[in-house]
Amino acid sequence: MRLLTIGLLELVAGLGLTRAALFADPANLPSDREYEYIIVGAGPGGSVVASRLSEDPDINVLLIEAGPNDEGVLGIEVPYLGYTLQPDTAYDWNYTTTPQTGLDGRVIVYSRGRVLGGSSSINLMVWTRSSRDDFDRYASVSGDDGWSWNAVEPYFRKIEHLVPPVDHHNTSGQVDFDIHGHIGPVNITVANVPFPIDPHVYGTTQDLSDEFPYNEDMNSGDPIGIGWTQGTYGNGMRSSATSSYVRPVLTRPNLDVLVNTTVTEVITTGEDVEGHVPVFAGVQVAQSSTSTSFALRATKEIILSAGAINTPQILMLSGIGPSLHLASVGVETLVDNPTVGQHLADHPRVSNQFGVATGEDDLYDAIARNSTLFDEVLAEWEAGKQGVMANGGSNHIGWLRIPEDDPVWLTEEDPSAGPTSPHYEFLFRPGFTSTVTGTPVPSTGYFITISAVVVSPSSSGSVTLSSGSPFDFPTIDPAFLSTSFDAYAMRTAIRSVGRFVSASTWDGFITGQAASFASVDLDSDEAVDAWARSQASTIWHPTGTARMGGCIDNDSVVDPDLRVKGTKGLRVIDASVLPFIPAAHPQAVVYAFAERAADLIKSGRQFC
Ligand SMILES: Cc1cc2nc3c(=O)[nH]c(=O)nc-3n(C[C@H](O)[C@H](O)[C@H](O)COP(=O)(O)OP(=O)(O)OC[C@H]3O[C@@H](n4cnc5c(N)ncnc54)[C@H](O)[C@@H]3O)c2cc1C
Ligand SMILES: *[C@@H]1O[C@H](CO)[C@@H](O)[C@H](O)[C@H]1NC(C)=O
Ligand SMILES: *[C@@H]1O[C@H](CO)[C@@H](O)[C@H](O)[C@H]1NC(C)=O
Ligand SMILES: *[C@@H]1O[C@H](CO)[C@@H](O)[C@H](O)[C@H]1NC(C)=O
Ligand SMILES: *[C@@H]1O[C@H](CO)[C@@H](O)[C@H](O)[C@H]1NC(C)=O
Ligand SMILES: *[C@@H]1O[C@H](CO)[C@@H](O)[C@H](O)[C@H]1NC(C)=O
Ligand SMILES: *[C@@H]1O[C@H](CO)[C@@H](O)[C@H](O)[C@H]1NC(C)=O
Numbered sequence: 001m002r003l004l005t006i007g008l009l010e011l012v013a014g015l016g017l018t019r020a021a022l023f024a025d026p027a028n029l030p031s032d033r034e035y036e037y038i039i040v041g042a043g044p045g046g047s048v049v050a051s052r053l054s055e056d057p058d059i060n061v062l063l064i065e066a067g068p069n070d071e072g073v074l075g076i077e078v079p080y081l082g083y084t085l086q087p088d089t090a091y092d093w094n095y096t097t098t099p100q101t102g103l104d105g106r107v108i109v110y111s112r113g114r115v116l117g118g119s120s121s122i123n124l125m126v127w128t129r130s131s132r133d134d135f136d137r138y139a140s141v142s143g144d145d146g147w148s149w150n151a152v153e154p155y156f157r158k159i160e161h162l163v164p165p166v167d168h169h170n171t172s173g174q175v176d177f178d179i180h181g182h183i184g185p186v187n188i189t190v191a192n193v194p195f196p197i198d199p200h201v202y203g204t205t206q207d208l209s210d211e212f213p214y215n216e217d218m219n220s221g222d223p224i225g226i227g228w229t230q231g232t233y234g235n236g237m238r239s240s241a242t243s244s245y246v247r248p249v250l251t252r253p254n255l256d257v258l259v260n261t262t263v264t265e266v267i268t269t270g271e272d273v274e275g276h277v278p279v280f281a282g283v284q285v286a287q288s289s290t291s292t293s294f295a296l297r298a299t300k301e302i303i304l305s306a307g308a309i310n311t312p313q314i315l316m317l318s319g320i321g322p323s324l325h326l327a328s329v330g331v332e333t334l335v336d337n338p339t340v341g342q343h344l345a346d347h348p349r350v351s352n353q354f355g356v357a358t359g360e361d362d363l364y365d366a367i368a369r370n371s372t373l374f375d376e377v378l379a380e381w382e383a384g385k386q387g388v389m390a391n392g393g394s395n396h397i398g399w400l401r402i403p404e405d406d407p408v409w410l411t412e413e414d415p416s417a418g419p420t421s422p423h424y425e426f427l428f429r430p431g432f433t434s435t436v437t438g439t440p441v442p443s444t445g446y447f448i449t450i451s452a453v454v455v456s457p458s459s460s461g462s463v464t465l466s467s468g469s470p471f472d473f474p475t476i477d478p479a480f481l482s483t484s485f486d487a488y489a490m491r492t493a494i495r496s497v498g499r500f501v502s503a504s505t506w507d508g509f510i511t512g513q514a515a516s517f518a519s520v521d522l523d524s525d526e527a528v529d530a531w532a533r534s535q536a537s538t539i540w541h542p543t544g545t546a547r548m549g550g551c552i553d554n555d556s557v558v559d560p561d562l563r564v565k566g567t568k569g570l571r572v573i574d575a576s577v578l579p580f581i582p583a584a585h586p587q588a589v590v591y592a593f594a595e596r597a598a599d600l601i602k603s604g605r606q607f608c
Contacts, residue, residue, distance in 0.1 A: 021250045022069065023258045026285050026294040033256070035062045037601075038283055038298040039305055040263045040314065043118020044590040045574030046305030047241035048159075051185075052598035054255040061255050062296065063246070064285060066262040066306075067091060067114035070121045070242055078381055079192075079233045080389040085122035086111035087437060092122065095309065095476055097538075102459070102481030104533045109437045110476055111540060112309055116259060117240030119307065120587055123540065125231040125238060125392050127188045129156050129592070130584035132221035133418030141579050143550040144560035144607060146596065149221050155595040156219070156588065157181035163234035165192040166390045174228040176217035185244040186591065187234025191395040193388050195430045196361040197448055201226065201396045203505030212398065212500060222420045223399040223584065231392035232587070236385025241591075261285050264470035265318040266302050267295060268334065272568045278334050280318075280570040289471035301601070304572045305594075308542040311576040312341040312463045313474045315546065315557070320564065330468045335566040339557050343544040344461040345581035346478040347425075348490060348536040349453040351435045352497050355445060355514035362446035363388065364431025369441065398426035398500075399455070399583070402492055412485045416456035421583040424493035425453040426500065432515065435537035447514055450500065452493035453539055455583040458483045463545050480536055490532045491525060498522040541586050546576035551608035560607045562597050573597045 023029055037053050039046045042065040050063040068090065075081040076091070086092045087109045095110040113119035132149040139148035146152075160181030165171065175190045191198075205214035205226045215225030232239045249255060262285065269281040282297040304311045315321055319334035321341060326333050356362055367374050367388065380387035399422035402408060416423055432447040461479035466472050481487050501510055513520065516535075521527040546564075549556020557564060558577050564570040575590050582589045 021252075021256055023256060024260045025287070026258060026261055026296065027292075029062075029256065029258065029296070033060060035060045035296070035298050036300040037061045037303060038296060039063045039303045040283060041065065041118060041304070041306035041310065041574065042116045042242055042246065042257070043113065043305060043307055043574060044120050044241040044587055045307075045594045046303070047117065047245040048591055048594035049303055049305065049573050049598050049601070050255065051245040051249055052595070053601065054249065054252050056602075057252070057254055059254060062258060062298075063255070064258045064261055064263055064283070065116050067116065067259065069259050070116040070240065071247070076115070076117070076121050076240065077237055078378075078389050079125060079231070079236065079238055079392050080381075082122065082124050082238070083393065091115040093309070095473055098475060098477045100478070100480050102479065102487065102533065103536050108478070108480070108537050110478075110538060112307055116246070116257070117242040119540065120232070120241040121238070123587060124394075125233055126394070126397070126585040127219070127230040127232050127588055128223065128397070128584040129219045129221070129588045130582035130586075131223055131417065131420040131422075133416070133420045134580070134582045134584070137417040137580060138548070138578070141550065141553075142548050142560040147560070152592050152596060153221070155592040158184055158595060159186050159588075159591050160184045161187050161234065163187050163189050165189050166236050166386055167192055169194075173216060175230060176220065179217060179220055185248070186232055187237075187239040187244070188230050188232055189234050190228045190230055191391060192236070193391040195363060195395045197428055197430050198395055200505045200509055201428055204500055204503040207503040207505055208499070212400070215399075218397065218399060224401060224420065224422060226396060226398040226426070229392060229394050229397050233392065236381060236390035261287055262470065263306070263314060264293065265314060266304070266570060267318070275568070277566055277568055279568040289469065298569075300569070302570050304570070305574040308344065308545050308575040309463055309474060309476060311572055311574055312545040313465065313470075315340050315564070316465050317468070317470050320567065325464055329465045331465070335564075337557060337566060339547065339555050341463040341545050342460070343547050343579075344463055344476070344478055344542055345457060345459070345544045346461070346480070347453050347455050347457065347539045347541045347581065348480045348486070349435055349451050349539040350490065350494060350532050350535045351433045351449050351451045352494060353432055353434070353447050353449050353513070353515040353517045354501060355511035356448055356509060357446070357511055359446050361509065362431055362448065364429065365441055365447060368431070369443070394427045394429050396428045400424055400426070400493075400496060402489065408485070408488050412488070415458040415485060416583060417580065421456055423454070423456045423489050423583075424496070425455045426497060427451040427453065434515075435535050437537065442515060445514065448510070450497045452490065452497050454486055454489045454493060457489070457581065458485045478538065478542065480538075481532065487529060487532070490536065491528045494528050494532060495522055541581065543575045543578040543581045543586055546572045547579040548577045549579060561600050561605055571597070571601075
């Protein structure tokens with residue numbers, strides 16, 4: 001009997017190459033297969049969990065993704081081309097926000113990845129682990145020390161594979177080799193190609209070191225300062241959640257992936273006898289609003305990893321959410337939880353443009369304006385994964401705090417998690433960018449852009465249903481700059497950009513504020529605030545819409561095991577669960593949460 005079992009397994013494994021583990025139609029799934037776990041959404045949350053759970057050959061796992069396969073898409077593979085993947089492409093959900101009161105009533109384009117890899121396939125690849133205080137706050141609000149920095153840090157090492165840059169320059173002083181992982185699935189690297197602005201950014205950390213200290217590695221738990229960007233790419237290729245975690249294990253006979261298929265709700269099999277809570281044991285799926293709908297079953301759990309917009313949408317469509325709101329769109333309430341869809345937090349960003357004296361210092365606009373040059377650098381990438389296209393968009397990032405003696409603290413509480421968590425961020429880019437979607441690169445002039453981002457916002461928005469139909473877009477309100485603190489922090493950040501370029505190293509390099517930013521008087525509160533309201537947009541970091549809380553905390557959606565409160569058989573593992581937005585680009589935090597959550601599932605832990 002044992003021999004026979006092994007024989008069969010070998011047979012299936014032997015057929016691995018021909019076996020269709022990647023399905024594009026629910027009708028084609030093997031009808032005789034029983035899945036222990038169904039995972040909804042193939043971003044960092046879902047991909048990590050699918051990969052880790054299917055390490056056990058006795059566990060059958062189905063990963064369902066609304067979008068198409070990502071394999072072989074040039075824009076996804078080439079690091080430089082990341083910016084072409086949104087908005088309004090075949091890989092984007094094409095969302096927009098409600099009119100934003102804090103932004104002069106403007107509607108903001110709100111891209112999310114809709115493809116294998118989720119937003120990690122279309123993002124700008126910045127890799128930041130966030131701060132010690134951010135994780136320690138996750139531990140304290142959940143009551144689970146396992147979410148502290150010290151407990152989660154080993155997971156970052158497990159995820160990472162720090163690879164040398166393609167130009168093989170000496171990275172000593174640019175990244176701390178010893179604090180990183182070296183055999184994990186996700187390739188990370190520091191900048192691959194020098195930018196003309198790099199020496200001036202570094203020079204400022206020497207000229208104005210009190211305000212802008214140099215930080216050798218912002219991923220140590222203490223990100224404060226200015227340092228080199230690390231990105232999720234290596235050897236000139238993007239590392240997404242699927243290219244790193246799923247594609248390498250698609251040969252596992254117990255892992256199936258279903259693309260082009262939308263989960264429309266999670267379904268119950270009735271109530272649990274003891275707790276009288278609904279048991280979720282399956283999902284309803286369809287390929288479009290007009291196509292056939294299928295019910296798919298799981299014997300152990302349904303895991304929602306559809307991201308911070310779609311996870312609360314699916315929960316609410318399934319009757320888990322604020323009962324009054326659900327009733328207003330004709331959905332029957334199974335679990336009344338007013339917190340589902342609330343606490344949406346995101347980072348507002350404003351791009352500030354400066355003129356530079358010579359064309360060679362404006363690398364990106366030269367490529368944008370000259371198709372011959374574009375073709376040349378793309379050919380360089382195609383020939384050997386070298387050159388500008390093998391690099392991410394920003395070689396340096398800064399993380400800064402509003403000083404302790406700032407008058408704002410007389411009237412405002414500090415929304416940041418503690419002294420290692422920044423209030424605002426700088427992003428440096430050699431070329432023109434605007435946060436107002438659709439603004440073209442000016443046809444003449446040379447530019448650099450320094451974006452200012454509020455990374456510890458106190459604004460809190462929401463995701464709600466616009467109707468009971470799963471194919472209608474949800475209503476998204478990130479409530480950007482809706483608190484006096486956020487408006488103040490953005491004003492402080494933009495002024496700080498002005499001080500940064502006042503360092504003597506920029507003399508002769510920068511010609512001054514440029515484009516629409518040219519006329520903004522940085523000494524005037526009104527002028528800076530008006531600039532912020534007219535320009536601010538998202539840096540695409542929504543979190544918090546199914547937040548984790550302690551066992552008896554009633555303003556939360558999931559418990560410290562990430563199980564949905566008031567249910568059985570249902571978990572959320574994605575950016576929705578973060579109870580506070582990390583003061584960082586969040587993908588690393590989501591990967592780490594997913595790695596630990598997979599361990600919690602495997603161990604069967606029942607924290608509450
Ligand atoms: C343009 C852009 C740039 C970004 N830049 C950075 C960056 O530089 N650094 C960084 O750290 N972070 C960045 N981010 C954010 C980062 O990518 C996300 O925080 C991260 O991917 C979140 O992971 P997730 O698993 O929660 O959700 P996602 O990655 O969004 O994945 C969710 C997946 O679920 C699928 N899905 C949704 N609904 C359904 C459904 N009903 N049925 C089936 N499947 C469904 C989606 O199609 C998607 O594939 C960026 C994001 C964007 C959009
Ligand atoms: C999935 O849908 C896309 C269009 O969104 C289509 O181009 C692609 O062929 C489909 N994939 C498969 C495998 O059918
Ligand atoms: C987003 O817009 C693009 C371009 O119009 C389109 O191809 C794609 O199907 C849209 N995506 C969704 C989810 O509607
Ligand atoms: C890289 O630079 C550091 C510091 O300048 C130096 O100590 C080290 O030897 C260099 N490494 C290589 C491989 O050249
Ligand atoms: C990471 O880089 C290694 C080579 O160092 C390569 O074999 C692997 O495919 C890369 N992984 C991803 C996810 O791109
Ligand atoms: C465009 O780029 C090509 C290739 O580098 C270069 O030869 C040419 O001079 C550039 N054209 C302009 C107008 O700068
Ligand atoms: C949680 O409970 C407290 C005290 O019982 C109550 O005041 C509060 O409104 C509740 N919050 C939610 C979101 O239900």
